[in-house]
Amino acid sequence: MLLLALDTATPAVTVALHDGTDVIASSSQVDARRHGELLLPAVDRVLAEAGLKLEAVTGVVVGIGPGPYTGLRVGLMTADTFGLALGVPVHGLCTLDGLAYAADIAEGPFVVATDARRKEVYWATYADSRTRLTDPAVDRPADIAERVAGLPAVGAGALLYPDTFPSAHEPEHVSAAALAALAAERLAAGEELPAPRPLYLRRPDAQVPKNYKVVTPK
Amino acid sequence: MADEPLVLGIETSCDETGVGIVRGTTLLADAIASSVDEHARFGGVVPEVASRAHLEAMVPTIDRALKEAGVSARDLDGIAVTAGPGLAGALLVGVSAAKSYAYALGKPLYGVNHLASHICVDQLEHGPLPEPTMALLVSGGHSSLLLSADITSDVRPMGATIDDAAGEAFDKIARVLNLGFPGGPVIDRYAREGDPAAISFPRGLTGPRDPAYDFSFSGLKTAVARWIEARRAAGEEVPVRDVAASFQEAVVDVLTRKAVRACKDQGVDHLMIGGGVAANSRLRALAQERCEAAGIRLRVPRPKLCTDNGAMVAALGAEMVARNRAASDWDLSADSSLPVTDPHVPGRGHGHSHDHDHVHEVSKENLYS
Numbered sequence: 001m002l003l004l005a006l007d008t009a010t011p012a013v014t015v016a017l018h019d020g021t022d023v024i025a026s027s028s029q030v031d032a033r034r035h036g037e038l039l040l041p042a043v044d045r046v047l048a049e050a051g052l053k054l055e056a057v058t059g060v061v062v063g064i065g066p067g068p069y070t071g072l073r074v075g076l077m078t079a080d081t082f083g084l085a086l087g088v089p090v091h092g093l094c095t096l097d098g099l100a101y102a103a104d105i106a107e108g109p110f111v112v113a114t115d116a117r118r119k120e121v122y123w124a125t126y127a128d129s130r131t132r133l134t135d136p137a138v139d140r141p142a143d144i145a146e147r148v149a150g151l152p153a154v155g156a157g158a159l160l161y162p163d164t165f166p167s168a169h170e171p172e173h174v175s176a177a178a179l180a181a182l183a184a185e186r187l188a189a190g191e192e193l194p195a196p197r198p199l200y201l202r203r204p205d206a207q208v209p210k211n212y213k214v215v216t217p218k
Numbered sequence: 219m220a221d222e223p224l225v226l227g228i229e230t231s232c233d234e235t236g237v238g239i240v241r242g243t244t245l246l247a248d249a250i251a252s253s254v255d256e257h258a259r260f261g262g263v264v265p266e267v268a269s270r271a272h273l274e275a276m277v278p279t280i281d282r283a284l285k286e287a288g289v290s291a292r293d294l295d296g297i298a299v300t301a302g303p304g305l306a307g308a309l310l311v312g313v314s315a316a317k318s319y320a321y322a323l324g325k326p327l328y329g330v331n332h333l334a335s336h337i338c339v340d341q342l343e344h345g346p347l348p349e350p351t352m353a354l355l356v357s358g359g360h361s362s363l364l365l366s367a368d369i370t371s372d373v374r375p376m377g378a379t380i381d382d383a384a385g386e387a388f389d390k391i392a393r394v395l396n397l398g399f400p401g402g403p404v405i406d407r408y409a410r411e412g413d414p415a416a417i418s419f420p421r422g423l424t425g426p427r428d429p430a431y432d433f434s435f436s437g438l439k440t441a442v443a444r445w446i447e448a449r450r451a452a453g454e455e456v457p458v459r460d461v462a463a464s465f466q467e468a469v470v471d472v473l474t475r476k477a478v479r480a481c482k483d484q485g486v487d488h489l490m491i492g493g494g495v496a497a498n499s500r501l502r503a504l505a506q507e508r509c510e511a512a513g514i515r516l517r518v519p520r521p522k523l524c525t526d527n528g529a530m531v532a533a534l535g536a537e538m539v540a541r542n543r544a545a546s547d548w549d550l551s552a553d554s555s556l557p558v559t560d561p562h563v564p565g566r567g568h569g570h571s572h573d574h575d576h577v578h579e580v581s582k583e584n585l586y587s
């Protein structure tokens with residue numbers, strides 16, 4: 001087994017290779033506005049570091065968010081297209097699950113929260129690092145304060161709002177290494193992973209920009 | 219010819235997910251998935267809706283194009299993609315797909331200019347473009363007059379709209395007339411039964427001191443809307459067909475007049491018209507008439523090639539390969555305001571880390587001689 005994992009649902013552009021037992025190479029760069037530019041060179045670098053070609057990959061794992069859409073799509077589109085070109089399966093994993101796994105908390109409950117911008121967080125609660133208790137959601141921190149009161153929390157969304165998450169700690173962003181390890185574990189256990197489809201959690205803003213409309217004669 | 223470059227092109231600058239495949243100047247496949255219906259109720263393209271649709275449609279559309287062309291991805295000589303201009307988020311989906319597809323297949327990547335692609339697509343219909351060619355591009359996003367001396371390296375802006383795009387005016391007037399979105403085809407349809415001389419609407423920027431090649435449609439838009447509203451306020455019926463015909467006449471009169479003038483001034487004897495509005499039947503007819511009178515050869519691709527599609531991107535990509543232009547780098551980014559003077563986005567020259575020497579081997583020959 002050789003899994004290529006990637007995630008662009010948080011400010012991190014993160015890529016890892018996992019051989020079924022261990023992470024053999026990885027790269028993480030934090031730059032929320034350059035996902036599109038950074039991802040493919042990172043894949044290239046990670047493969048070079050491992051001394052492998054992309055053709056050797058037997059499966060692709062991608063973080064499906066939730067996350068800011070534009071960046072999130074870069075990872076999903078890349079994973080989809082790799083799957084198409086290589087003829088290998090593409091698995092999705094909730095980005096929050098990757099963060100929970102990396103947090104390495106044996107006994108919860110705890111919260112994972114990432115930055116959803118617009119003064120909101122993407123979040124879910126976990127019983128332990130492998131067991132999610134709630135569906136991922138997007139909310140204003142103040143609105144969920146009661147539900148997360150007293151729980152430890154990880155992720156940039158928690159670190160950003162100390163009033164709601166006073167005991168927030170690292171990891172801040174998801175790592176593809178954690179995502180790959182979690183996927184390898186689940187696949188080895190015979191579990192089916194989610195489809196590689198984005199978790200947007202919000203409806204699109206229906207704003208038509210000025211000076212950009214189209215005429216499409218049929 | 220079997221040794222012409224086989225190129226797959228991806229277009230996502232607006233609401234069409236286009237994947238085209240060409241061999242040199244021969245069209246092999248033109249697969250399109252459109253989200254236009256999802257935008258209709260908003261009266262215009264909603265960027266986030268378009269981006270979501272691109273992500274979903276991409277892999278099936280690539281698949282469809284390959285099947286339609288009857289070629290294997292392994293045999294491609296390159297992957298081309300619209301790097302700009304267009305909607306940033308939408309472009310990024312296509313660029314991400316093209317980069318990873320090219321990388322996974324070990325093919326060179328060509329990030330190309332959307333406007334130059336609109337010009338180059340005519341090669342698929344009428345054969346190699348004469349150099350120079352004057353190009354009038356008119357759609358909901360663009361209204362420009364361009365002089366293409368070399369479609370891979372030298373495209374010069376002659377004029378452009380100073381306010382709204384021509385297609386935007388069609389959308390606006392269709393909305394005022396309650397004809398729905400998009401406005402182009404429906405106005406064209408009503409106009410066919412109307413009198414183009416019924417109402418005299420203003421021709422923007424056609425005075426002796428106005429810039430010769432620039433366009434303005436904002437004043438026309440307002441004039442037509444006011445005329446309609448005045449009728450309604452007076453309790454009179456609006457003659458939809460005559461309004462559509464007279465409005466359309468004002469638009470195409472200015473477009474063709476300026477395009478022909480640019481050809482004459484620059485000594486260019488070929489005019490191509492592209493973009494969604496090029497599908498307009500009156501624009502085609504009037505352009506034909508005026509070009510004939512001026513001794514200019516008019517080239518207008520069939521409507522499906524005029525609107526945004528992947529074939530046009532593939533056409534320009536094939537030209538990049540044929541003329542041995544530098545491939546793009548793996549960190550190619552989407553540039554929503556890529557200037558038309560950049561027909562493509564070449565790499566910085568230190569090459570790709572993977573090996574595609576066999577492709578360079580092919581492209582060394584002059585494939586169009």
Ligand SMILES: [Zn+2]
Binds near residue numbers: 332357359493525526
């Ligand atoms: Zn266009």
